[in-house]
Amino acid sequence: MPTILDVASIKRDFPIFDEKMRGGRRLVFLDSGATSQKPIAVLDAERDFYSRRNAAVHRGSYFLAEEASAAFEGARQIVANFLEVRSDEVIFTKSATESLNALAVSFERTKGVLNIGPGDEIVVSELEHHANLLPWQQLAKRTGAVLKWFGMNPDGSLDLSSIGSIITPRCKVVAITHQSNVLGSVPDLAPIIAAAHAVGAVVVLDGCQSVPHQPVSVEDLDVDFLVFSGHKALGPTGIGILWGRYELLEQMEPFLYGGSMIETVTMTDSTWAAVPKRFEAGVPNMAQAVGLAAGLTYLKGVGLANIHQHEMELTKKTLDGLLSIDGVKVIGPQDTKNRGGVISFTIDQLHPHDVGQVLDQYGVAVRTGHHCAWPLIRKLGLMGTTRASFYLYNDDSDVDVLLESVVAARDYFRKR
Secondary structure, three states: OOOOOOHHHHHOOOHHHHOEOHHHOEOEEOEOOOOOOOOHHHHHHHHHHHHHHOOOOOOOOOHHHHHHHHHHHHHHHHHHHHHOOOHHHEEEEOOHHHHHHHHHHHHHHOOOOOOOOOOOEEEEEOOOOHHHOHHHHHHHHHHOOEEEEEOEOOOOOEOOOOHHHHOOOOEEEEEEEOOOOOOOEOOOHHHHHHHHHHOOOEEEEEOOOOOOOOOOOHHHHOOOEEEEEHHHOOOOOOOEEEEEOHHHHOOOOOOOOOOOOEEEEOOOOEEEOOOOHHHOOOOOOHHHHHHHHHHHHHHHHHOHHHHHHHHHHHHHHHHHHHHOOOOEEEEOOOOOOOEOOEEEEEEOOOOHHHHHHHHHHOOEEOEEEOOOOHHHHHHOOOOOEEEEEOOOOOOHHHHHHHHHHHHHHHHHHHOO
16 A cells, blocks of 8 residues: 555654564554654653753743753744644643643633533533543532533444534533544534534533644634643653633633742732743643654654545555454444544454453554543443554554454454
């Protein structure tokens, strides 16, 4: 199959692919939906910061502190350029999970139109990762708000037939995934966003499975907040992004308190710094921000549109292969329409953990279980699935090994 990416060259930028797996097999890493591997450019960027610029940012007037602050704010600008937004709308957190929790906490504390209180409605969907369900679920419990959700159709799409009864004038927040981390399905967002804005609600988009894999324009999507994880975008762990429209961020109360996020402090009261510093209490993850900037720069160099096209080619080959294997069932979309490079499947009468262990013998790294999405898995009537997810460093040969190992797993347990 022709590909637009030079995967052999890309793999040379990722040292982990020199490592050998069980039995001396090469690594076939098909778990980028959980976390991505890291190129040398990211490793070097973090090491360079610690080796040459390490100082607490925004806290010193000496040269090293100025260098550290410049590197940190430069990373913020790179994230902003990546998302095509203002740099003062980019907030560094430790993860997408923290970003979503931060919004939920802030909405509870903030007065005015963003405040969540008794009788207000929060809308999610059955496709959500726990990170985009639990913060809103618990916010509703704390405040007396009502949690509502869109149901899932058998093909992995959302049931929008009753959108008017789900998004009502009492709705304050719609928090929705851009792509399911289990099924790879991409919801039809346009009518959801339009309905939310029509009643004055804000839209929070979970971009963890989309931002690292394809061009994403918050302007075109017309969302109000977006989160994603650095470690899924070639960056380090311990760094996440919260983007929000400035006019909304400006209204919001902080979700953490401490150093660097204040304007004035007395023993009895405080006022807050301007956005985004208001939301970055404490010494931030400085080297991680610089590392993420290097990862995003790498992705832009390869081209997000190229990466998406490449992943779709691998997805099609994998779907065709899995659907041709007796006893294997693909869960979710059966083709590449309205989906990303994440595929969940089951093998008749086999537990996903058993499947994963056999695949591991072939050097294949996949995710097994409920994928931090229990409500979705229960809706499907499953105990879990085996999930393969692709990225820019995968190629046709990885798909071949995956399909070979799936057949081997099926046949091994059939003989027992």
